[in-house]
Amino acid sequence: MPGANCDKLAKVREHLIIFEAQGLGEIDQMQIRFQRSTIGVVAALGLALGAGVSPAAAQGTAYKPPRTSDGKPNMNGIWQALNFANWDLQDHASGPSVETDCGALCAEPGGPGVVEGGEIPYLPAAKAKKEENKKNHMALDPEVRCYLPGVPRANYMPYPFQIFQSDKAFAIAYQYDGAFRNIYLKDPGPAPADSWMGQSYGKWEGDTFVVDVTGLDERTWFDRAGDYHSDELHVVERYTLTGPDTMNYEATITDPKVYSRPWKISMPLYKHVEKNARLMEFKCVEFVEELMYGQYRKK
Amino acid sequence: MKIGVRLSAAAVFVVVTAAAQIPRTPDGHPDFQGLWTNATLTPVERPPRLAGNANLVDFFHLELRDGEGEQDHGSALASINGVERSSLVVDPPDGKIPLRAARVPEHSRFDSVRDRPLSERCLMGFGAPAGPPMLPVLDNSNYQIVQTPDYVMIMVEMVHDVRIVRMNGMHPPQNVRQWMGDSIGHWEGDTLIVDTTNFTSKTRFRGASQDMHVIERFTRGTGEDAGAFLYKATIDDPATFSKPWTMEYPFLATAGPIFEYACHEGNYALADILGGARKEDAGTGKR
Numbered sequence: 001m002p003g004a005n006c007d008k009l010a011k012v013r014e015h016l017i018i019f020e021a022q023g024l025g026e027i028d029q030m031q032i033r034f035q036r037s038t039i040g041v042v043a044a045l046g047l048a049l050g051a052g053v054s055p056a057a058a059q060g061t062a063y064k065p066p067r068t069s070d071g072k073p074n075m076n077g078i079w080q081a082l083n084f085a086n087w088d089l090q091d092h093a094s095g096p097s098v099e100t101d102c103g104a105l106c107a108e109p110g111g112p113g114v115v116e117g118g119e120i121p122y123l124p125a126a127k128a129k130k131e132e133n134k135k136n137h138m139a140l141d142p143e144v145r146c147y148l149p150g151v152p153r154a155n156y157m158p159y160p161f162q163i164f165q166s167d168k169a170f171a172i173a174y175q176y177d178g179a180f181r182n183i184y185l186k187d188p189g190p191a192p193a194d195s196w197m198g199q200s201y202g203k204w205e206g207d208t209f210v211v212d213v214t215g216l217d218e219r220t221w222f223d224r225a226g227d228y229h230s231d232e233l234h235v236v237e238r239y240t241l242t243g244p245d246t247m248n249y250e251a252t253i254t255d256p257k258v259y260s261r262p263w264k265i266s267m268p269l270y271k272h273v274e275k276n277a278r279l280m281e282f283k284c285v286e287f288v289e290e291l292m293y294g295q296y297r298k299k
Numbered sequence: 300m301k302i303g304v305r306l307s308a309a310a311v312f313v314v315v316t317a318a319a320q321i322p323r324t325p326d327g328h329p330d331f332q333g334l335w336t337n338a339t340l341t342p343v344e345r346p347p348r349l350a351g352n353a354n355l356v357d358f359f360h361l362e363l364r365d366g367e368g369e370q371d372h373g374s375a376l377a378s379i380n381g382v383e384r385s386s387l388v389v390d391p392p393d394g395k396i397p398l399r400a401a402r403v404p405e406h407s408r409f410d411s412v413r414d415r416p417l418s419e420r421c422l423m424g425f426g427a428p429a430g431p432p433m434l435p436v437l438d439n440s441n442y443q444i445v446q447t448p449d450y451v452m453i454m455v456e457m458v459h460d461v462r463i464v465r466m467n468g469m470h471p472p473q474n475v476r477q478w479m480g481d482s483i484g485h486w487e488g489d490t491l492i493v494d495t496t497n498f499t500s501k502t503r504f505r506g507a508s509q510d511m512h513v514i515e516r517f518t519r520g521t522g523e524d525a526g527a528f529l530y531k532a533t534i535d536d537p538a539t540f541s542k543p544w545t546m547e548y549p550f551l552a553t554a555g556p557i558f559e560y561a562c563h564e565g566n567y568a569l570a571d572i573l574g575g576a577r578k579e580d581a582g583t584g585k586r
Contacts, residue, residue: 069325076447147564162463164445164452167325168332171445171452173461180459182443188556195559219564279463281477285421285563289412296573298410298580 065207065241070167073207073241077163078272078279081156081249084111086143088225089265090120098138108224114156116264120227126258133226141224145292146284148179148196150220151213151235152251152265160272162279170202170209175282183211191215194231211237230257245271320521321489324446329489329519331444331451331528334557335550337433338440341377343546345386345394377548379529387434390533390545397541402506409576412569417503419569421562422478424457427504429479431462431495431513432532432546441557442550451484451491456557464493471497476509478502491517504534511536526552 065073084092091113097106122130133140143149149157159175170183183202191199191214198216202209218231238250247269254262322330376383386394408414418425426436433442433455441456451464460479468483475481481497493515500509516531527549535543 076449148559148561162450162452164447164450166332166445166447168330169443169445171443171454173452173454173463178459178461180454180461182454182557192556193558196561196564197559276471278465278468278471280475281479283422283478289420293412293569293573296412296570296577298577 063242066244068165068167072165072167072204073209074165075163075170075209075239075241075247076165078160078277079163079247079269080158080160080272081267082270083114083156083267084109085114085156085265085267086153086158086223087111089113089115089223089227090225091118092225114265114267116266121260121263123258123260126228130226130228133221133228135226137224137226140226141221142219143221143224144288146177146288147219148177149174150196150216151181151198151200152237152249152253153220153222154179154181154197155237155249155251155269156267159282160277160279173279175279177282177284194218196220198235207240209239211239213237228258229253229255232257242268245273247271320525321519322525324448326448328446328486329491329517330446331491331517331519332446333444334553334555335442335444335528336440336553337435337442337530337548337550338438339377339387339435339548340375341384341387341548343387343434344396345388349385349394379547379549384548387546387548388544389547391542396505397544398506399539399541400506409573412573415569415572417501419572421458421566421569423502424455424460424560428457429455429460429462430504430532431480431482431493431515432504432534433515433530434546435548439560441553443555443557451493454557456560458562459560470494473497476500480511480513489518493517505539507534507536507539510538520549 068074068076087108088111092108092110094110095108097108099106120130138144143157154161154172154174154176157174157176161172161174164171164173168185170185172181172183174180179197181197181200183200185202187201188199194215194217196217196219198213200211200213202211204210213235216229216231216233216235218229218233221228232255234254236252236254238248238252240248240250242248248266249269250264250266252262252264253259324330324332376385377387378384388394388396391397412420416425417423423429424436424439427434428436428440433453436457439456443454445452445454449466451466453462453464454460455462462479462482464482464484466484470481470483476497476499478499478501480495480502482493482495484491484493486492493513495513495515496511498504498507498509498511502509502511504511512535514533514535516529518529518531519525520527520529529547530550531545531547533543533545534540
C-alpha cells in the first residue's frame with residue numbers, strides 16, 4: 001500500500017480512537033433488545049401520512065405499470081438513485097473532504113436536497129449532535145467501516161440494488177456490503193430483535209408498495225453529513241412505479257427522541273437498462289481491514 | 300426417532316410421472332421458493348473409521364440416539380433413496396475429496412489480518428455455507444430462495460451472502476472475479492442447473508484455485524419428499540483435484556424467520572486475536 005494511504009489510514013484510526021475514548025463512537029454493545037412500544041410512533045405517523053398526498057395523485061399520472069403473474073405492479077429489476085442524498089439529505093454545495101490526499105476523489109459533490117420542506121426537524125439537542133457527527137464523520141460514519149447501511153440509506157447509496165418480486169416473495173439485495181432485506185408479505189408481528197436492516201413488512205395500497213420498517217438498530221446513519229436517529233426509529237417506505245424505467249421512492253421517518261415531528265424524503269429511482277446490467281459483489285469488509293485492524297500488523 | 304429426509308428414487312428421479320405434484324412457478328418451472336436448511340450430521344468426507352462403508356453404521360445411530368433434541372448442525376443424517384449417508388461426497392465412491400496435495404492449514408499465522416481465516420474476518424461464513432457449493436456448517440445452515448422468470452436468488456444466512464443466479468446468462472470476462480464466483484442457470488427438464496466460474500484466488504474452498512468450476516443441480520422431491528429438494532454439486536479444478544468430484548444431499552423446508560447475521564459489525568474477536576499476538580511478540584502478553 002502506498003505511503004500516503006497508510007498515513008491517511010493512521011489519521012483516521014487516530015480519530016476513531018479519540019472518539020471511542022470519548023464514548024462518542026460507541027459501537028461495542030450488542031444491542032439485541034425486545035421491541036419497544038410503538039403506539040406513540042404509530043399515532044404520530046398516522047398524522048403525517050394523513051396529511052400527505054399520494055404520489056400518483058400528486059403527479060396526476062395514469063401510468064399503468066406492467067404486472068407480475070398475480071396482478072401486482074412488477075418492480076423486478078436493478079435500481080439506483082441518481083442523487084447526492086448519501087452525502088447529505090439536505091440541500092448542500094460541493095466541498096472538500098476531511099482527507100486531502102485523495103484529491104477530487106474524496107470531495108463532496110453538491111446536490112439538491114431530498115427532504116420535503118427542506119429541513120430535518122431536529123430537536124435542539126439532537127441538532128447539536130448531528131453537527132458534531134458531521135464534523136467527525138470520517139471517524140463516526142458507519143459507512144467508513146463498511147457497516148450495514150440500514151433503511152432508508154441503503155436505497156440511495158451510490159450503488160445499485162436489485163428487487164426480486166414473485167407472487168410469494170419480495171426481497172431486495174444491495175450491492176453495498178451485500179446488504180439484504182426480505183420484505184414480509186404477511187404481518188410477522190413485532191421484530192424479535194433490532195437489526196441493522198430492520199424488519200420489513202410490505203403491503204399493497206393500490207399500485208404502491210408500502211413497507212413498514214421497524215426494529216432498526218440505532219447505530220446506522222442517513223448520510224455522510226451526520227444525520228442520525230435513535231433506537232425509536234420507524235420508517236414507512238412507499239414504492240410507486242412512474243414509468244417503464246422509473247419509480248418514486250418515499251420514506252417517512254418518525255423518531256420522537258430525535259425529531260419534533262415525522263418527516264419525509266422523496267426521490268426517483270432509475271432502473272438499469274444496460275444489457276449486461278448485473279449486481280456485483282461489493283464485500284467492502286476487505287477494503288476496511290487495513291483501516292480497522294492495520295495497527296495490529298506485525299512490525 | 301427424528302428423520303431428516305427420505306428422498307426416494309421414484310420421487311427424485313422419475314419426474315415425468317410426478318410432474319403434476321411438483322409446486323410450480325407461474326411460468327411452469329419447479330418452484331424452489333421458501334426457506335430451506337441443509338443441516339445434517341453427515342460429514343462432507345467419510346470418516347476413516349468407516350472406510351469402505353457408504354451407508355450409515357451403528358456408530359452414527361448411537362450418536363444420534365444419544366443426542367437431546369434439535370441440534371444446530373442437524374439432527375439427522377442425509378438420507379437419499381432410503382439410504383442414510385456416511386459422507387456427502389458420493390463420487391468418488393470412497394467418499395474422499397481427491398485432493399492432489401494436503402491442504403495448508405489457514406489458522407496458524409497471526410502477522411496481519413490477511414493471515415486469518417475468511418470466517419474470522421467476516422468475509423465468508425466458515426465452512427462454505429454460501430460456497431458454491433453450499434455446504435452445511437456448524438450452525439445457521441439456512442437459506443431463502445426467491446425465483447423470478449429471469450433470476451434465482453439464494454440468500455445464505457451466514458454473513459447475509461446473496462447469490463444471484465442469472466437464468467440463461469453468460470459469464471463475464473475472466474478478469475472479473477468474485478468471492479462467490481459468477482453464477483448462471485438454466486433448466487434441464489425439471490432440474491435447475493447452476494454453473495459457477497470466475498472465483499477469486501482468495502475464495503479458498505477446500506484448497507481450490509480461482510479456476511474452480513462448480514455445477515449445481517437442484518431437483519424437487521414429491522409426495523412425502525415434497526418438503527425437500529435434492530442438491531447435487533460437482534466440483535472441478537484440475538490444479539487442485541485429481542478428478543471432478545460430486546456431493547449430494549437434501550435441503551429441507553424449514554420455518555423462519557432467518558435473522559440478520561451482521562458479522563463484521565460485531566467482530567471484536569479479530570482485534571483481540573491480532574492484538575494478543577502483538578502483545579505476545581512484545582513479551583507483554585499474559586499467559
